[in-house]
Amino acid sequence: MLKWSVLVYVVGVMVAVLHLHYTHRRMLTELQSVRTECSNFYCYYCCSGISPTSLCGSSRGKRDVSSQRKLRQKRQKQRTFLHLVPDSTYSYDERDTTVLSWAVGRSQGAALQVSGDSITVVTEGSYFIYSQVLYKDPTWVMGHVITKRLKGAETKLMKCLKSMPNNVSLPLNTCYTAGIHFLESGSVLELSVPRRSAQLVISAQSTFMGIFSI
Structure with a gap:
């Protein structure tokens, strides 16, 4: 009876280890896929002469502030x-x-x-x-x-x-x-x-x- 209990326990541990191993492999595969997509995205914008950071809100805000400052300076020069x-x-x-x-x-x-x-x-x-x-x-x-x-x-x-x-x-x-x-x-x-x-x-x-x- 004791042998059967030990056998069931060992089988359960092996199943759990196999499940963790499978889950780990799947996560690595998904991570690699995300990295590939990001690399392609960055390469596309670099080859197109467009910086990916230009799509971010913070960069757009900096450009807006810079444009307003240049316009204000231009008006002051013309006054x-x-x-x-x-x-x-x-x-x-x-x-x-x-x-x-x-x-x-x-x-x-x-x-x-x-x-x-x-x-x-x-x-x-x-x-x-x-x-x-x-x-x-x-x-x-x-x-x-x-x-x-x-x-x-x-x-x-x-x-x-x-x-x-x-x-x-x-x-x-x-x-x-x-x-x-x-x-x-x-x-x-x-x-x-x-x-x-x-x-x-x-x-x-x-x-x-x-x-x-x-």
Whole structure:
């Protein structure tokens, strides 16, 4: 009886070992098949000049970020701007006006040109215009106007008015204005103070004018 039990046990162990051996061989065969398919896939894309990694989401995301960065840099390169600092002032008694003559502080692009007291728009488009003037005039109200001239017509784009302090030995006050305007090619801009012989502080930190495309 004992011999039969031992025989049954031995047979069971052999069956289990054979089953494990068969399972192991089958897994090795499937693994080899997967490796062959992967190798063929990689070879196909390499021979086609296509990187398999280009199909992955992470690589596609990197390409998208890189494309957006290049587009943003291209737009920044193309953006035209002028930042002007005061060079001198001169007064028109017959017009009761003081006009500022400008020097270029910073610039980029060829869509805008400056000459003396005026800015000429070469390329039409929407532009952001800003200006600030520091006054040291005892007159109770001071201010300036930005005017556009085009084909003989004159348009006031922006005005800035400021009350001056009284009862002080040296009245000082700044007036800042800014806005967005569409400017046609050939438009000429000028900043003027509607008062002859106006007393202004001519320094780059306090009096300036700028324009950039948007």
